[in-house]
Amino acid sequence: MEELIERAARDLVNSSYSIVLTGAGMSTESGIPDFRGPSGIWTKNPEAERRAYETYHKFLADPKEYWVERLGSPSLLGDLTTMAPNPGHSALAELEKQGILKTVITQNIDNLHQRAGSKDVLDYHGNAFKLRCKDCSTRYGLEEYDLKRLWEEGKLPPFCRHCGGVVKSDIVHFREPIPSDVAHQSLEEAWRCDLMLVCGTSAVVYPFAELPRIARQRSVDKAGQTYSAVMIIEVNAEPTPLTEAGISDYLIQGKTGEILPKIVGAVGRMKG
Numbered sequence: 001m002e003e004l005i006e007r008a009a010r011d012l013v014n015s016s017y018s019i020v021l022t023g024a025g026m027s028t029e030s031g032i033p034d035f036r037g038p039s040g041i042w043t044k045n046p047e048a049e050r051r052a053y054e055t056y057h058k059f060l061a062d063p064k065e066y067w068v069e070r071l072g073s074p075s076l077l078g079d080l081t082t083m084a085p086n087p088g089h090s091a092l093a094e095l096e097k098q099g100i101l102k103t104v105i106t107q108n109i110d111n112l113h114q115r116a117g118s119k120d121v122l123d124y125h126g127n128a129f130k131l132r133c134k135d136c137s138t139r140y141g142l143e144e145y146d147l148k149r150l151w152e153e154g155k156l157p158p159f160c161r162h163c164g165g166v167v168k169s170d171i172v173h174f175r176e177p178i179p180s181d182v183a184h185q186s187l188e189e190a191w192r193c194d195l196m197l198v199c200g201t202s203a204v205v206y207p208f209a210e211l212p213r214i215a216r217q218r219s220v221d222k223a224g225q226t227y228s229a230v231m232i233i234e235v236n237a238e239p240t241p242l243t244e245a246g247i248s249d250y251l252i253q254g255k256t257g258e259i260l261p262k263i264v265g266a267v268g269r270m271k272g
């Protein structure tokens, strides 16, 4: 393990454009359950997963009912306002501050990367603290609409102040297209990076799980030899399809909240 941590630190220090992809495993040490791990939400409640596949179509069919259900039932992830970033989030923010990490592309809706101080974050599956217009994709902070009062006054759904379209949660539900701005920027980062950290994700949900595969396709020619243009390093509690398919160069198996701070420590020693 220590050897792999040293290796990852060296690869980061030698990289010119590193990015990180993250999933629910980043936030389990903050008290937010993941989905497909041993005590994951879907693992323990397959019925809830089945219902989650219907949410977006429910919104399209009846936005008012979608909001009544959203405001009337507790989040599967618990009360995110009470959760705090863990040392894994802080380590990534520190690597950004040092200029090593350029972008965080996260599947998490919990806003914990931003709360840990990461500045350049792409919320690939949306953000639970934001709203988004279905038509023009304008985003709003949750606090910009008094959703409870709209509910009490029977004035749901909320409407966009920019185009008049219906406003939904910014969360990207199953079967909902990834917002084009985030999808486009994420692809650009996958094409641009020379190192991709992949942390706390089972890497089975698409199109996000395509990003490491897109990066892996890139190659560079040096002295007549062709090399992969990107180093892909996984930090996860268990191997994933990326490990098994040889998409990643190596896996550091364990907890992100323990391993990422150690990598930052090793980077600090190397940079002196």
Ligand code: APR
Pocket (backbone or CB within 6 Å): 022, 023, 024, 025, 026, 028, 029, 034, 035, 036, 037, 038, 040, 107, 108, 125, 199, 200, 201, 202, 203, 204, 205, 235, 236, 237, 238, 254, 255, 256, 257
């Ligand atoms: N450190 C490292 N890895 C961890 C930790 C931890 N502290 N805790 C859990 N893991 C690993 C699990 O073993 C699992 O491999 O993180 C992975 C989490 O995978 P998933 O639960 O599938 O979460 P994720 O990959 O983010 O899911 C993708 O699916 O349900 C949808 O929209 C939801 O964004 C989510 C998407």
